[in-house]
Amino acid sequence: MITAEITLPEKDAEMIMKVISKLGGKVKLITTDTPKLSPAAKKMKKxxxxxxxxxxRHQEGKIQLKTLSEVLDEL
Incomplete structure (x- = not known):
């Protein structure tokens, strides 16, 4: 018997688990909880x-970014 740990996207996991079970394998689901972010980390992420x-948007040509001299003039 072989034991394997597989990381799957949540949307595909159920189907893959059913296939493994139908093939006679045993499936043990281990979910990973996403870590809680501090308010500062949430703001940084945002x-x-x-x-x-x-x-x-700039790369798509939808907006024009300021030049370095324009940013420095604002300071």
Whole structure:
């Protein structure tokens, strides 16, 4: 008998588990809980997601970002 640990996307896990069971294998489900984020970490995550969206919009040509001199002039 072989024991294997497999990490699957949640949407596919149920189907794969059924197939393994039908083949005579034993399935033990181990779920991983996502760690709780502190308020500061949540804010950082939100800010990074917004920044990446802005970069993507710039790459698609939908927005024009400020130049370095424009940013320095604001300071």
């Amino acid at each position: 800010d990074l997601e917004a920044a990446f969206k802005e970069i993507k």
